[in-house]
Amino acid sequence: MRTENCLVELGTEELPPKALKTLGEAFAQQFELALTTANLPFGSVSWFAAPRRLAVYVSDLAEGQEDKVVEKRGPAVSAAFDADGNPTKAAQGWARGNGIDVADAERLVTDKGEWLLYKAHVPGQGVSTLLEGLVNQAISKLPIPKPMRWGSHSTQFIRPVHTLCVLYGSEVINISTLGLASSRTVQGHRFHGEARFELDHADNYATALESQYVIADFEARKAKTRQQLEDAAAALSLKPDYDEALLEEIASLVEWPVVMQAGFDEGFLAVPKEALIYTMKDDQKYVPLLDANGDLVNTFLFVSNIESSDPIQVISGNEKVIRPRLADAEFFYNSDRKVSLESRLNSLGTVLFQKQLGTLKEKSERISVLSGFIAAQINADEAHATRAGLLAKADLMSNMVMEFPDVQGVMGKYYALNDNEHSDVAQALYEQYMPRFAGDTLPSNGVSASVALADKLDTLVGIFGIGQLPKGDKDPFALRRAAIGVLRIITELSLPLDLTTLVTKSIEVYGEKLSNDKAHSQVVDFVLGRFTALLQDKQIAIDVIQSVAARRPTKPADYLARINAVALFKSLDESEALAAANKRVANILAKQHVDIDATVHINDALLSETSEKALFEALTESEEKVSDALGSQDYTAILTTLATLRVAIDDFFDNVMVMAEDDAVKKNRLALLTLLRQLFLTTADISILAKS
Structure with a gap:
């Protein structure tokens, strides 16, 4: 059967830059799904996306279905x-x-x-018959939250569509969608190219557009933009400050990227760099430049969509655009410094944190108490933590943060230093939101960690305390992120904190505001539940996680120490046999309704078999070593010690009848197994490692 490469392009007005890549990927995914569902053979599906076009390219598309x-x-x-x-x-x-x-x-x-x-x-249907339905099916499933109408059309799309190019090889396939009939017409670059031109063949799409000053391939355009930014910065011996999100947004704004260099008055550098960087990146999509020390310089890069014959005018225009934004930041900064952070506390009382939980002023007071409590437990400065907790949200009432919300915390640090607050207090205001996202850095000292933990715990306990638990993908207070932040801070900084104690204190600080009497256990379980995802991201086996989770340790650092010990234990030759033995012991004790947590009394006078005597001696010796290691929470030493019991345990089960006719002997042997089980449970439920 004949095959040809097929192109479907929608020529649009400028598409939303933050949605462009998602739209391109979705168009290809949905079109591929439609082809597959229709049993229309093809090779592969790729996508193109630029500010004024979305396209899919299908290689080796069959001319029809098989009979x-x-x-x-x-x-x-x-x-x-x-x-x-x-x-x-x-x-x-x-x-x-x-x-x-x-x-x-x-x-x-x-x-x-x-x-x-x-x-x-x-008989199979031909591609010319099927294609209209497939294209419409794919378009109808694109992620478009707010479709719009245009002109006299009743059809809707994310932006007005002006051209529809559908080619099967060199042949135009006649279809209709979004009020347009297909043709071979494509839009060129808005300024450099032809308004519209005729495309001769689907295979020539990318090269034809490039001759019209359009790089239709999103990733190629992004790569070219990146390279130009890096080259321009390197020529100045500076470093461009951008992330993937900004780079993708810039690449979604231009069809023909041309990187240019501009500057601003050096006097603006007296304003904290974070505020200047925020307005350059977020408002203007400019790329700031940093020197070798990470300090902002008064030169920046921007990406134009044209190759101007008079670049000086383009540069001058962009410098004129950025100046008032920087002037605003300078004005806000200078005016904010005339008022202390402490004097802003009362104004926090006019802003609700949550209707049932009170204002931001009340939240600040709770954070202050909880921060001091945490600091005392980790040997950090309690007074500094208490002070930082009280001032944590004060910068939210500053002009700078109201104008540029992303610099909250950052400006708190600068304003605290301006107020002659202790450097630890200022640093804690800056680091209170850490970690903000996966892989983000953590607070750098105990005072900052105390405030960061207090802030997250106050939100967790408060929202759970009024019964507004996150459901499905609805998590308006970002409780999952807060829980992961709590775990990362405690485990990665090795803090000796117990979730039970922290949640108890937070509930106490809330007083009578909370109505959910199950909040304590729900918060602890919720935070511990986040540990599973966190550990799986680190390639920890699920049975290792489950074995520790079964013991419900509530100290995250202790939890992680157990995880590491069990993971190491699992790699030992003895682990499989010992896990199976533990499972066998657990089943025996459960059937006999033995209280596993009860104090064990073993009468050595009732030990008659050589194997049970040997196990008793081995357990007695191990019990002392386990007790010593438990004091230092050396779980690896505990499991390494218990691994030596394998031979004694195997001999016991090979040669001893646990369910002896003599009731006293039976109970004594059950006590022996209870002690064995208790020693292993000091670290984890090893029986979970046993293969089914």
């Missing part, structure tokens, strides 16, 4: 003919529906009976 044979089973033979062998009405109706006579039907014979059968030959 197929569809078996249509009719009534059973016993019901298809009467006693005289004449077709019944059921058989005649079935045959008529298939366009045949009953006599033309074949027979389907199975071990369950015999039926009439018609094998219908269904």
